[in-house]
Amino acid sequence: MTSARDTFWRRLRWPLISVVLTIALAASRVAVNPRFYFADDTERGSFGQWWSLGEHLSRGTLPILDPSAWQGGNYFAEGQWGILSPVTWLIGLTAYVTPDAALHVTAWKILFLAIFAIGMYLICREFGASRPWAALAATLAPAAGFTVYMDAASWSTGLFDSCLLPLVWWTLRRAVEHGKSPIPLVITSFTLVTFGYVFGVIVLVVLLVETLVRHIVLRDRVRILRTLAASAWGGLWTIVVYLPAMMTSAVTTRSEAPYENTGFLNADISDLFSSASPLTVATIQSFEGAMTSGPLVYIAWILPLLPLFLPIPRANVTRLLPVWIYGAFALAFIIAPSDLG
Template structure:
């Protein structure tokens, strides 16, 4: 089965892996009407943001700020949007070519799954896994489990980052790393970290550190030097994607100390039980919630097969053994973290990287060491299999048929694995994996824990917003209404106003401005509460204006739940239009302020000269001076000059941009220079220097033969010393 060239073999095995996965993916696409990868957060923010950014990039514009989107206006500060990530530039430009968001989301997710599968295959080929085993690893790592049923449909940055994790493993597994391998390790590290998903970044760190430990244990310290230089280079090049956020962290909602409310903190028994292949393995977070996540078959055989593996006595001398084992143990511990560790929330998000590494580790061991049967080993294997089945059934007893079918398939696969000859074992697991994944696709055409908000899929459907497309608007809606019906009326969830000619004045990102989010009691996907009306009607003491006016909300589009309170507390906003569950209220006299100015003192004359996203220029005529307020949400990095002289920019009530002018006429310029620009430039330069150093060191070591060829998986005799 070995083509003459390693690349040809990799391509063949990847094609087999993708061919096996195509059947269940087609079933998922048909069963979900194409919406499988268009759910929850992707439907509320990521798809719209990626499409908008892609269109802007196509026009040669990097959209750092989107005026009138309120707390969600600063796209640069959310690293998950990838404004500084060339991989996401390509992704977003390609995604913007789709007129259907669901179809585009499906294609985008499958693209990253293909990349992940190809990386897992390449990793196993480099570890010298024999026969068809790498194809099994590619299939098991990418096309099932937590990544497909949870991360892919909702948290796209998680999938985009995990897709590069196997490529880091591939680069780490080079027997004689040269300059190109060092640069490939830098590139894979950058792509993994720049996707903005911290859980994969930490997982990549565990992978690299485990590899460095392996190099020291096996007297390959020079390899460790190259790895350290190359991965540090990738991390430094990716750092700007988070340095801007870090520079403004005190102003974001991403704060807090270590705390634990048990939400999405999986029980250890349940994490281990994801190694049991069922169509509905469950992660139980201490009674708080139960998350149904279909998982992989090849990795799912772990519990049953570990007792049967013929592990060599000197297993730690095998290239990759310590790397894989150390990473698995580290990720297992991380799944038991507190529910909030600073800005990191919900440790069950480590399950994606854990399952990928688990699949690669198991397949690598099976490919070389094989199995060794004794009565004691078989008894332990059967006991673990039954224990895992018991835990699974006890979690969701209402789904017994699914668990019984899965147990039968797993048991039959394990039995065939030990009965058939070695050359057919990989194909047995692959066939079982396809069967279990098709079954899961039929039974679970969508993750029941991920909501479909009912947003339209056609981009053209967002062109008729309620309120006649007013730019200076504010949209208020409570949690858990019928968002599909709201969209039909022209009111869109979260960041979907980026697809519309209107702006919501609110929106939703994962990195909201702390004070305004609190004032407006903004929650997930832009939901708000009755306290928001109280805030909008309250008077800001410096300006004497109500907050609705300071936010520039000449038009308020509100769910009828809020309308009685709005009419009572903001009588100057009158009903202009009603549509189903929503009402449009407009400021009776309108606003005569130019640009994004929302308040100026009496007698001050202001003319907008050039009002852009990052720079605003106004001509001001005032004999008394005073404070001017803007609708721009305050972030560190705003600067102002008056007649060319710097003046302070003050956060009005810690929420909005404001300046205080002297008593004279002149030109006012407000500019946003994102905080963190200097450190980001330094980090980029350091990254390039480290990458060059890694390439030079690796090239010299390769020429001088200083990188010894240690044991690899197929160089250890099967069952040696077992």
């Protein structure tokens, strides 16, 4: 007879393996380059913001407006300061007291990559993956090229959004589809929005709209109401965080944002054919020039094995409908014009 302890270990071991492997991979990059996670925007911007936020918090205040800070003193209009995010407050307070900026940043970013692995494991299990396959996906996702070489190395708020999003999606399905406590969704969605990075919010809107439309088609009134409640909560915080930026856009460069394709940080369809290779540099123009020295479109080495699992049973296709819609949106966003206003 299986004991409760054996059952608990069976459930825990696969997500634990994925988290341990994720942390090991993340730490191995530091062994090669101790400042891997302390590069570019993190070094020049994020850590300084966190340190300043920590300084304000240590005095019992929040930075709201500082006219002497030239173009960067309207803190509410720059959501990425995260002045409404308790998680960012904690990062700021620890930044303020840390004796080693690079070590501080590294520890936080590896922690978020571990959260990414946990969230991926849970959302894969939610969509019917077995524990070993869910653990594999949870290990591969935080090692994707753009996550590692752009978000983890430089764009901190982008990393935070990417790492938290699977967990937000899981809590959304847990609350809406299964009728369980909405408190985890309330916490995770609030955290995602208050990080202040708009792309995570855009994806959250896509997930909410897909959920709402699907249940409207199914005429499931209970789940429609649950989705509307979740949307209202996230929407209200989105207004609080982003309305100041929208209202001040007329006096910033945001008012001049065009709709065009300059190729900057923009992949094309041919680049996607290298998404299974962690060694291929794509033709993505960035601050480095016409070619970026990193496998930015790498997704997972397992992709070429996909035909082995075809044809996919119809029941699985139906179950994965939200994943297909999310994937289609992501693909459209990737190959869309580089500047969308």
